[in-house]
Amino acid sequence: QSMLDTMRQSQQFEVLVKSSKKLLDFCEMIDRMSDLLETISAHEMYEQLLKELDYEQYLIQSNDYTETALDNVHQLATAIAQYEEDNGDEATLQGFLEETALMTDIDAYSEKEDCVVLMTLHSAKGLEFENVFIPGMEENIFPGYQSTLNQHEMQEERRLAYVGLTRAKKHLYLIHANSRMVFGHTNRNRPSRFITEIPDTLKEAKHKVLPPSMLTQVNIPTPKEVRKADIAFSRTITPTSVPKTNQSFSVGMRVSHKSFGEGTILDIKPMGSDFMLEIAFDTIGTKKLMSNYAKLTVLE
Known part of the structure; x- marks a missing residue:
């Protein structure tokens, strides 16, 4: 049940x-x-x-x-x-x-942002980055176990690996673990065949092992610190929260938003108990905001 x-x-x-x-x-x-x-x-x-x-x-x-x-x-x-x-x-x-x-960080990606961008190998197609990190480069993970049993699927995995490897402009890091916990069991997988297929002259192996005596020295962030970091990382522009308001808007009205600046209302559509405002801002283009939460100031 x-x-x-x-x-x-x-x-x-x-x-x-x-x-x-x-x-x-x-x-x-x-x-x-x-x-x-x-x-x-x-x-x-x-x-x-x-x-x-x-x-x-x-x-x-x-x-x-x-x-x-x-x-x-x-x-x-x-x-x-x-x-x-x-x-x-x-x-x-x-x-x-x-x-x-299906949405990923790539949906809000901007080259001007100084931050780490997480994405799948599929969504990385067509993009390039100065530094690329690909974790999980281990047999039974990448390639996955099922792929090792089917030659066609293995070739698809290999092509996907090629996509990932060719995204880096300067540095490419292929990371594998000596052991990992999967579904409550400790697995020890060999490094991915995609690593071993790369000529030795084109790669440099580095092994970093953390001794057990150092595990207690690792600073693990508290849930509160994680939430603060998540907020700091957020690149989404969101409207400021305000209580429900009876303020009315009309097409053609000039308004001001604290983040987007001044703009003109192009369209108003009812959405449940609220209204979606389509606003052409002078500096950043058109945005759609919910009227009850946008905290707009009507300009005289």
Whole structure:
């Protein structure tokens, strides 16, 4: 049975009895949301879910609250609304989740950014970087175990490896581990055949092993530090969070945004209980923002 089924029957499990009420309340909320999904849009569903969870208030009251965290919640609402506009009657919550799952750092990549960019080898096609790091260069990982059993799949893996190797302008680092934990088991894989196929004259092997005595000296970041680093790394421009407002906008109106500067409203479309504003900013071009979260100032 599924995890949700287990939660519905939580009173039958001794280890879950104490938490049974909370688990059942959660199941009831999931049922309500599932029923609503048949009658409302994905954007409206998201707004309803935020109300059910009172999530914004939860963020504000949490010890690690930052304005960026709340901005991300509102940016997701904008992304869903944009997806619905692009796909019309074919837009579904499942479709949005599938589309989002395919997004990578490369979708927001800018050569001007001084940061690490994570991407798949497939999405790296056509791009070049000064330094490239490819981890997991081990047999049964790259190439994968299934590929070693099929010559055609092995050739596809080899071509993919070639794509990765040729992305580097100056330095290419092919990284493999002596051992790694996979599904609870320690695996010791040989270095990838794609490494051994490279002539020795074109590569330099370096082995870095961390002695057990040094493991306690490694500074592992706390969850709070990880969240701060994640926020600092974020390259997404998000609107500033504000409470619901009755401020009205009209096509042709001149407005100002604290990050994007001044611009002119080109179009206004209703999105659930909000409006999507298409604004042509003077310096950065056209942006689409949700009116309740954009914190725009109307210019006289």
